[in-house]
Amino acid sequence: MSEPSLTSEAVLREAAARIDSETSRLDAELLLSHVTGWSRTSFRTWPEREVPADPLARFQALLVRRVAGEPIAHLLGEQDFWSLTLAVTPDTLIPRPDTECLVEVALELPLPAEARVMDLGTGTGAIALALAKERPQWRVSACDAVPDAVALARHNAQRLGLPVQVEASHWFDDLPAQRFDLIVSNPPYIAADDRHLAEGDVRFEPATALVSGADGLDDLRQIVTQAPDWLDEGGWLLVEHGYDQATAVQALFRQAGFWAVQSRQDYGGQDRLTLGQFHRRERRDASC
Numbered sequence: 001m002s003e004p005s006l007t008s009e010a011v012l013r014e015a016a017a018r019i020d021s022e023t024s025r026l027d028a029e030l031l032l033s034h035v036t037g038w039s040r041t042s043f044r045t046w047p048e049r050e051v052p053a054d055p056l057a058r059f060q061a062l063l064v065r066r067v068a069g070e071p072i073a074h075l076l077g078e079q080d081f082w083s084l085t086l087a088v089t090p091d092t093l094i095p096r097p098d099t100e101c102l103v104e105v106a107l108e109l110p111l112p113a114e115a116r117v118m119d120l121g122t123g124t125g126a127i128a129l130a131l132a133k134e135r136p137q138w139r140v141s142a143c144d145a146v147p148d149a150v151a152l153a154r155h156n157a158q159r160l161g162l163p164v165q166v167e168a169s170h171w172f173d174d175l176p177a178q179r180f181d182l183i184v185s186n187p188p189y190i191a192a193d194d195r196h197l198a199e200g201d202v203r204f205e206p207a208t209a210l211v212s213g214a215d216g217l218d219d220l221r222q223i224v225t226q227a228p229d230w231l232d233e234g235g236w237l238l239v240e241h242g243y244d245q246a247t248a249v250q251a252l253f254r255q256a257g258f259w260a261v262q263s264r265q266d267y268g269g270q271d272r273l274t275l276g277q278f279h280r281r282e283r284r285d286a287s288c
């Protein structure tokens with residue numbers, strides 16, 4: 001006698017019970033949709049549909065990895081960010097919804113129509129690609145120190161048909177001399193001894209994309225200190241950082257000569273972005 005077939009609802013219910021995540025049902029639906037090609041809506045409208053043996057076996061293999069903690073984005077090989085679906089590998093940070101706030105703030109800045117923009121440490125290319133999608137007139141470049149990340153960001157740009165130039169460079173170190181109107185970055189900013197590094201998705205992401213010295217600020221210090229050499233008069237620097245780093249990052253901006261230094265909140269209401277405008281000289285009133 002053959003095994004009794006399993007309906008999609010039975011498969012999902014059992015899987016959701018095994019996954020230890022706040023989004024266990026969603027995770028199960030995403031994995032089942034991935035192996036069957038069926039929409040998530042269909043799991044609700046046609047719950048008694050039987051899952052064939054082949055996709056079921058592939059689902060079970062992915063489920064074992066999810067139960068062991070592997071991020072959904074790694075199992076699916078992709079992650080949605082802004083209006084884009086990005087290819088994702090274990091070589092880079094998985095794009096986070098909170099980083100969409102950085103994109104929103106960048107789009108509100110008073111910039112030239114053909115702004116020159118650099119995304120430092122682009123990873124999948126998420127920020128640069130979202131900006132290029134929204135502002136076709138901007139000249140958006142990106143860089144990353146990790147060769148596999150450069151390849152992945154280029155692959156995403158090509159797949160999405162977006163004209164983002166991706167260079168291999170550790171922050172500004174290997175870039176040809178040039179000036180930008182806007183520099184953005186979501187650098188590593190977690191302190192080396194942070195206990196969150198032992199929990200959840202970050203266990204499967206590269207430390208180079210997450211950890212930055214004893215206080216988490218090593219990379220931000222370098223970026224903020226060097227950015228003035230790469231910004232045009234009136235250009236902007238906009239960075240993401242940890243929820244408790246806004247004061248320290250604002251101080252770095254002011255020391256480096258930035259004006260209009262301010263922080264903005266993420267979707268959780270935490271100060272997670274800091275920005276400032278660079279002026280070479282102190283601005284003087286024309287009448288003085």
Ligand code: GLN
Nearest residue numbers: 186187188189190209210
């Ligand atoms: N926001 C990420 C996290 O806390 C870290 C991202 C980063 O270091 N740039 O998981």
